[in-house]
Amino acid sequence: MQMILLTVRRHLLRNHVCPQVMLSGLGTIKCLRYNDCYVHRWPQEAHVCLKFLEEYSKIRHHSLAYRGETLSTFCQMVFDDLCRQTDRPFITKDIKQELAGKQQY
Numbered sequence: 001m002q003m004i005l006l007t008v009r010r011h012l013l014r015n016h017v018c019p020q021v022m023l024s025g026l027g028t029i030k031c032l033r034y035n036d037c038y039v040h041r042w043p044q045e046a047h048v049c050l051k052f053l054e055e056y057s058k059i060r061h062h063s064l065a066y067r068g069e070t071l072s073t074f075c076q077m078v079f080d081d082l083c084r085q086t087d088r089p090f091i092t093k094d095i096k097q098e099l100a101g102k103q104q105y
Helices: 002-014 046-059 071-083 093-102
Strands: 020-023 029-034 037-040
Touching: 002 029, 046 071
Parallel strands: none
Antiparallel strands: 020 029, 029 037
């Protein structure tokens, strides 16, 4: 991943465009910025997050979208979505009694 950002930076510098380089805590390039254009490093676990969202969409309606967040941020988004209230129908007392009667052995 680091090599891709270095290649992009090299290409921009050859075309006389000097992007601002943003480094991670370890000193590796995580983002290039020029005016309103940002080029981010794609996390190595991104394909796992995208596949998870694909499978998650099959069992639950959600508005989550993966935009290259870290794995911890993505997990927090999924957890928040799982904890939110769903649109469940209100069960009246009559329906509860009917269901309880059907579940009697």
